[in-house]
Amino acid sequence: MMKGSLLIPQMLERAEQFFPKKEVVSRTGGGVQRITYKEIGARTRQLADMLTKAGVQEGDKVGTLAWNHHRHLELYFGVPGIGAVVHTINIRLSAEHIIFIINHAEDKLLFVDDDVFPLVEQVFDQLTTVEKVIVMTDEQALPETKIENVFSYEDWIAEGDASTSFRKDLDETAPAGMCFTSATTGNPKGVEYTHRSTVLHSMSLALADSAAVSESDSIMPVVPMFHVNAWGIPYAAVWMGAEQVMPGPRFTPELLAGMIASEKVTVAAGVPTIWLALLKELEQNKQDVSSLRAVLCGGSAAPAGMIRTFEETYGVPFLHAYGMTETSPLATVSRLKSYQQDLSTEEKLDIRARQGILVPGLEMRVVGEHGEAAWNDEEMGELQLRGPWIADQYYKDERSEEAFSDGWLHTGDVCTVDEEGVIKIVDRTKDLIKSGGEWISSVDLENALMAHPAVFEASVVAVPDPEWQERPVACVVLHDGAEADKEAVLDHLRPDFAKWWLPDDVLFFEEIPKTSVGKFLKRALRDQVEAIYNR
Ligand code: AMP
Numbered sequence: 206m207m208k209g210s211l212l213i214p215q216m217l218e219r220a221e222q223f224f225p226k227k228e229v230v231s232r233t234g235g236g237v238q239r240i241t242y243k244e245i246g247a248r249t250r251q252l253a254d255m256l257t258k259a260g261v262q263e264g265d266k267v268g269t270l271a272w273n274h275h276r277h278l279e280l281y282f283g284v285p286g287i288g289a290v291v292h293t294i295n296i297r298l299s300a301e302h303i304i305f306i307i308n309h310a311e312d313k314l315l316f317v318d319d320d321v322f323p324l325v326e327q328v329f330d331q332l333t334t335v336e337k338v339i340v341m342t343d344e345q346a347l348p349e350t351k352i353e354n355v356f357s358y359e360d361w362i363a364e365g366d367a368s369t370s371f372r373k374d375l376d377e378t379a380p381a382g383m384c385f386t387s388a389t390t391g392n393p394k395g396v397e398y399t400h401r402s403t404v405l406h407s408m409s410l411a412l413a414d415s416a417a418v419s420e421s422d423s424i425m426p427v428v429p430m431f432h433v434n435a436w437g438i439p440y441a442a443v444w445m446g447a448e449q450v451m452p453g454p455r456f457t458p459e460l461l462a463g464m465i466a467s468e469k470v471t472v473a474a475g476v477p478t479i480w481l482a483l484l485k486e487l488e489q490n491k492q493d494v495s496s497l498r499a500v501l502c503g504g505s506a507a508p509a510g511m512i513r514t515f516e517e518t519y520g521v522p523f524l525h526a527y528g529m530t531e532t533s534p535l536a537t538v539s540r541l542k543s544y545q546q547d548l549s550t551e552e553k554l555d556i557r558a559r560q561g562i563l564v565p566g567l568e569m570r571v572v573g574e575h576g577e578a579a580w581n582d583e584e585m586g587e588l589q590l591r592g593p594w595i596a597d598q599y600y601k602d603e604r605s606e607e608a609f610s611d612g613w614l615h616t617g618d619v620c621t622v623d624e625e626g627v628i629k630i631v632d633r634t635k636d637l638i639k640s641g642g643e644w645i646s647s648v649d650l651e652n653a654l655m656a657h658p659a660v661f662e663a664s665v666v667a668v669p670d671p672e673w674q675e676r677p678v679a680c681v682v683l684h685d686g687a688e689a690d691k692e693a694v695l696d697h698l699r700p701d702f703a704k705w706w707l708p709d710d711v712l713f714f715e716e717i718p719k720t721s722v723g724k725f726l727k728r729a730l731r732d733q734v735e736a737i738y739n740r
Pocket residue numbers: 386387433502503504505506507525526527528529530531534560616617618630633722
């Protein structure tokens with residue numbers, strides 16, 4: 206067989222060749238634009254030409270601070286197209302972390318949305334490697350600024366040659382993309398994706414038993430393009446020639462619902478908090494979301510109650526997946542096997558609320574205190590993964606040794622595995638609650654709490670206990686206008702949990718603190734709970 210290299214630009218070339226008429230619907234600060242893959246291809250070639258003229262060389266890092274829109278998509282292909290590395294930066298991180306990651310990655314150019322530009326101005330004098338800033342504005346006019354070497358994206362690429370070729374001679378194992386993931390302590394950790402890993406990961410997203418990304422889809426990545434490359438969806442969607450709907454800056458649930466209806470979106474991807482907010486919106490304002498063939502959800506456990514509401518109230522199939530920055534991210538997808546279709550509704554829901562089975566191409570093992578955990582749905586252990594789209598180190602970071610020892614990625618997620626090989630994440634290693642020497646899964650309690658009709662969101666944290674070492678406390682946000690007290694909440698849990706699993710207390714909150722990518726921020730929540738008890 207021939208040994209063809211797997212390169213990112215080839216995916217765009219396929220879209221240009223076979224799907225030039227297919228569109229990207231892109232919402233930017235200035236409104237909604239429709240751009241065909243033919244136009245995206247030409248603009249990306251202009252971008253690639255200008256990057257080369259700006260002195261960007263193979264292996265150089267190019268940073269982005271941007272929302273989901275067509276210009277960001279052009280960077281996804283244009284930067285690797287000349288052998289450089291597209292480094293997507295989370296715009297919601299603290300200024301301190303943003304400075305750290307730009308300097309650590311040694312970004313040479315920065316591409317920034319106009320509404321994020323003030324942040325860059327604020328930290329610019331602490332950036333040690335950035336030579337130019339290109340502002341991705343709809344206006345030709347640039348914001349007034351003291352920074353030198355600031356350009357407008359549209360003016361800048363207009364000078365590039367639309368017939369520029371992408372590099373064909375690149376090493377498929379060379380880095381092409383980069384994302385940082387937050388650490389519980391210390392600076393964020395960088396992960397580099399290669400051309401090969403990105404292409405293989407895109408193929409795994411297109412498999413029928415995974416997300417089945419196809420030409421016939423209209424895909425809306427709500428998950429930000431700075432969060433594990435929007436889970437790799439933009440790459441897979443371009444390759445397959447799917448239409449994409451990019452929701453742009455500062456979108457609201459109302460706007461998402463409107464775009465799903467007007468663009469007949471078939472797959473929408475995001476974290477559970479997004480889908481909880483969308484359900485709340487749909488309750489108040491009816492919108493036609495029947496075009497959806499899948500709500501793809503990952504990043505945190507999808508509560509069974511939410512899956513049920515999407516499917517039973519709105520007739521929208523739900524697809525629960527699991528992964529992390531280090532895994533590109535797709536690692537497992539939860540689907541029923543053919544012979545499980547006749548199970549009861551509750552049994553099926555229980556399976557689908559789990560994280561599912563490993564996608565083809567990866568290997569897993571679950572390592573507990575006494576070696577590999579048995580597949581009996583009971584023994585817990587840390588999930589460890591390896592495969593062609595799993596990272597083998599953090600970027601120039603001594604924490605690599607701990608996370609990637611003996612050829613496996615140690616995910617830090619604790620899970621059980623049932624007889625079918627379906628994993629169930631029971632917690633992050635650090636979030637498990639150790640009560641009297643036994644483990645309590647905060648995730649199990651949270652899922653059960655969120656199935657209570659009055660509960661909008663719930664998070665369970667450990668509080669120190671002199672007798673038991675740690676005990677669970679539930680932090681609950683009720684739906685607007687709904688009522689429930691501590692006893693009602695505990696009564697709801699009682700039938701499903703051993704007595705010692707029941708939270709010692711139920712605290713009611715207006716809001717649960719979230720991370721920059723919409724997950725519960727347990728560290729901050731633990732501090733709030735501690736402050737309440739020490740009052
Ligand atoms: P990130 O690198 O920011 O994408 O975070 C990855 C982490 O999110 C994983 O290690 C898990 O702890 C968590 N996670 C991702 N998907 C799921 C899921 N479907 N269920 C439970 N936890 C998840």
